[in-house]
Amino acid sequence: MSASAVPPVPVSLRGQALLADPRLNKGLAFPVEERRTFGLNGLLPVGERTLEEQVALAWAAVEAQETLLGRHVRLRQLQDDNETLFYAVLSAHLPAALPIVYTPGVGEGCLNFSRLWERPRGVFLSADHKGNLAAQLEAAAGKRADIRLIIVTDGERILGLGDLGANGMGIPIGKLALYTACASLDPAQLLPVLLDVGTDNQALLDDPAYIGLRRKRLRGEAYDAFVEEFVGAVQDLWPGALLHWEDFANRTAPFLLERYRDRLPSFNDDIQGTASVALAAILAGVRARGETLAQQRIVIAGGGSAGCGIALLLEQVMEDEGLTPEAARDRFYLIDRPGLLTADMQNLTPAQARLARTDLARTDAGRDLASVVARIHPTILIGVSGQAGLFTEEIIRTMARHCERPMVFPLSNPTHLAEATPADLCRWTDGRALVSTGSPFPPVTHGDLTMTVDQTNNAYIFPGLGLGVLACQARAVSDGMLQAAARAVAAQAPLLQGGLNMLPPVTELPQVAQAVARAVAMQAQEEKLCPPFTAEELEIRLTRMHWAPVYRPYQAA
Numbered sequence: 001m002s003a004s005a006v007p008p009v010p011v012s013l014r015g016q017a018l019l020a021d022p023r024l025n026k027g028l029a030f031p032v033e034e035r036r037t038f039g040l041n042g043l044l045p046v047g048e049r050t051l052e053e054q055v056a057l058a059w060a061a062v063e064a065q066e067t068l069l070g071r072h073v074r075l076r077q078l079q080d081d082n083e084t085l086f087y088a089v090l091s092a093h094l095p096a097a098l099p100i101v102y103t104p105g106v107g108e109g110c111l112n113f114s115r116l117w118e119r120p121r122g123v124f125l126s127a128d129h130k131g132n133l134a135a136q137l138e139a140a141a142g143k144r145a146d147i148r149l150i151i152v153t154d155g156e157r158i159l160g161l162g163d164l165g166a167n168g169m170g171i172p173i174g175k176l177a178l179y180t181a182c183a184s185l186d187p188a189q190l191l192p193v194l195l196d197v198g199t200d201n202q203a204l205l206d207d208p209a210y211i212g213l214r215r216k217r218l219r220g221e222a223y224d225a226f227v228e229e230f231v232g233a234v235q236d237l238w239p240g241a242l243l244h245w246e247d248f249a250n251r252t253a254p255f256l257l258e259r260y261r262d263r264l265p266s267f268n269d270d271i272q273g274t275a276s277v278a279l280a281a282i283l284a285g286v287r288a289r290g291e292t293l294a295q296q297r298i299v300i301a302g303g304g305s306a307g308c309g310i311a312l313l314l315e316q317v318m319e320d321e322g323l324t325p326e327a328a329r330d331r332f333y334l335i336d337r338p339g340l341l342t343a344d345m346q347n348l349t350p351a352q353a354r355l356a357r358t359d360l361a362r363t364d365a366g367r368d369l370a371s372v373v374a375r376i377h378p379t380i381l382i383g384v385s386g387q388a389g390l391f392t393e394e395i396i397r398t399m400a401r402h403c404e405r406p407m408v409f410p411l412s413n414p415t416h417l418a419e420a421t422p423a424d425l426c427r428w429t430d431g432r433a434l435v436s437t438g439s440p441f442p443p444v445t446h447g448d449l450t451m452t453v454d455q456t457n458n459a460y461i462f463p464g465l466g467l468g469v470l471a472c473q474a475r476a477v478s479d480g481m482l483q484a485a486a487r488a489v490a491a492q493a494p495l496l497q498g499g500l501n502m503l504p505p506v507t508e509l510p511q512v513a514q515a516v517a518r519a520v521a522m523q524a525q526e527e528k529l530c531p532p533f534t535a536e537e538l539e540i541r542l543t544r545m546h547w548a549p550v551y552r553p554y555q556a557a
């Protein structure tokens with residue numbers, strides 16, 4: 001769409017204030033007339049640039065940075081300076097920009113967040129300000145803001161990096177960028193929120209540069225009441241907005257998910273988004289092998305909420321394929337630090353207890369990962385352990401002896417925490433393994449074949465899920481909607497169309513998001529979780545919600 005076809009936006013800011021507003025700033029792309037109308041002459045040099053020229057220069061400046069952190073910082077500065085240009089850069093360079101803005105670059109950003117802090121983005125809600133959260137949310141978002149989607153974290157389990165306290169704000173900022181870059185949601189409708197309830201990370205508490213609350217984490221009833229006040233404020237201020245929970249600790253995440261999933265549209269991305277994309281890749285893999293999910297033996301290394309979430313969604317599909325709930329559960333072997341989880345263990349979470357094995361006792365030998373793999377001959381091995389190198393050569397070679405095309409998913413993030421590298425997995429299995437990681441990896445070569453590495457990252461799911469939920473005004477996010485999202489992604493698997501990959505390439509994330517959004521909305525309607533709509537109405541809404549990174553003309557308000 002050319003700029004002249006777009007109706008002018010009324011703008012009340014002038015001069016410095018206009019240039020300092022990242023949502024409105026155009027930098028040297030302000031045309032002569034707007035420079036005059038808004039008092040920009042003298043503030044800007046006379047030179048003019050098109051958006052395309054700005055994109056080329058901005059991207060060159062990113063690429064000139066020597067480190068991943070440097071590139072991440074450069075893009076974050078661009079986002080805070082000129083949002084339109086930032087998203088134009090992302091859409092022009094999506095595969096290269098994603099690992100900078102998102103995993104693994106965002107991990108570096110979080111680790112250095114306090115030191116890099118320059119200007120605010122999003123809302124920091126501190127436990128010290130309890131009782132005042134609604135006012136702070138409204139003030140920080142802007143009085144007239146129409147917030148449709150919030151990502152919230154309390155920073156306790158940032159990727160596999162652990163408790164980063166207030167530094168975890170990098171994650172909601174980074175993930176929200178994907179809602180715009182992949183699903184074209186208007187960035188003005190998205191809000192990152194950090195619940196600053198303290199940190200148990202002593203290094204941060206001791207760090208003079210740390211920007212967060214200097215106290216141990218709020219726990220128990222005080223924590224619950226704080227989250228409750230936050231959710232209540234969101235519902236009052238922005239009814240119908242979607243709440244995306246991200247990177248909460250394993251013990252907190254499932255509890256918050258269950259507590260709120262029927263009260264407002266909400267989902268936990270680490271549990272449900274990760275499960276949905278894993279299901280997508282696995283469905284593509286088993287179909288390519290000419291099998292069903294119900295035929296698989298699945299070992300999950302990592303008994304946290306992500307591992308349990310993956311098992312739950314896979315089980316539901318196995319039941320759809322005709323297995324009884326007991327038979328479906330029997331397909332899974334959940335392994336955590338103490339080894340295979342067995343029903344006689346103490347302190348299991350409810351999700352772990354459901355999956356714990358009853359055919360072994362906690363005192364039995366052979367409960368370590370290598371022994372379990374050697375005994376049960378899994379067809380699928382999933383790593384959500386945060387333990388680099390957990391998938392050893394011996395384990396993988398054993399698995400590959402009993403399975404022609406073993407599926408191996410080292411999903412831990414960021415890159416250095418993956419349970420194995422794709423290159424090793426390819427070598428140890430003579431190129432037979434179907435490999436997918438959580439973070440991006442370079443292509444692998446086997447013989448004269450070079451293939452890109454699939455990334456089973458929730459980025460395939462959450463942007464489209466959010467778009468679909470908002471487009472149909474769903475009042476909740478059901479497991480059925482997550483299954484529908486997975487099926488929509490699996491339907492685009494190159495592996496089922498003569499290609500090598502289980503997931504579509506990252507370049508296709510925008511098309512994937514549209515397909516996921518449609519599938520999610522249709523499923524919500526099927527389950528009567530939204531007002532009824534026709535297919536035509538859905539298309540109109542999806543088109544209306546489409547925000548493109550182009551400069552709109554301004555007129556003085």
Ligand SMILES: O=C([O-])CC(=O)C(=O)O
Pocket residue numbers: 103158159160247269270412413438457458
């Ligand atoms: O952020 C990512 O890349 C995936 C994710 O949710 C996590 O690892 O916590």
Ligand SMILES: [Mg+2]
Pocket residue numbers: 159246247269270
């Ligand atoms: Mg996460």
